[in-house]
Amino acid sequence: MRMRYPGRRLFLFSAAGLAAAGVLGFAASARYCDRRVLARLHLLDRLDVAVADIAGAAEIGRSYRARVGDGTLLSELGARPALLEALEYTCPETRRALVRRQFREDFRTGDILVENRWVVSRSECIIAALRPPAA
Missing domain, CATH: 1.20.5 (Single alpha-helices involved in coiled-coils or other helix-helix interfaces)
Incomplete structure (x- = not known):
């Protein structure tokens, strides 16, 4: 056996x-923390993690939107690789890190603006301008 x-x-x-x-x-x-393909514009809400970091975001957004227009905003967003990558993530910490990386890159390359007496990166202006205007 x-x-x-x-x-x-x-x-x-x-x-x-x-x-x-x-x-x-x-x-x-x-x-x-999955990556999702950018398919719809409602994903722009995912950039809201950076609004708290932007001083005077409402005023900056209003003046920048008035100056460049809506079509230009979306094309400028498309030219920012870290912001587009942040839209793909659902994890807020990952999105915040990517957005801050784009802010640093803008300052490093000199892509800065003076909006409403604030010296800000162009990415900060784009994010603030993409926010819906306050009613």
């Missing part, structure tokens, strides 16, 4: 269970 060893079977089931737990954990974290 052949003897069976439960150790091998137990090891295989344990390994399969751990692998399944790892896959489920990865899927849960990916669901929280």
Whole structure:
């Protein structure tokens, strides 16, 4: 009579269970901070994480929007790679880091403006101008 060893079977089931737990954990974290394809304009709300960092955002946005117009705003947004990448993420911390990286890049390259007596990056102006005007 052949003897069976439960150790091998137990090891295989344990390994399969751990692998399944790892896959489920990865899927849960990916669901929280997943990348999504930019498909609709309602994703512009995802840039709101930066509005709190912009001093005088409402005034800056109003004056910049009046100066450049809506069509130009969207084309300028398209020329900012970190802002477009921030739109793809659902994780607020990731979006905030990407937006701040674009602000730093604007200052590094000298793409700054004076709006309403504030020295701001062009990306800050774009984000503030994309906010809906207060009624």
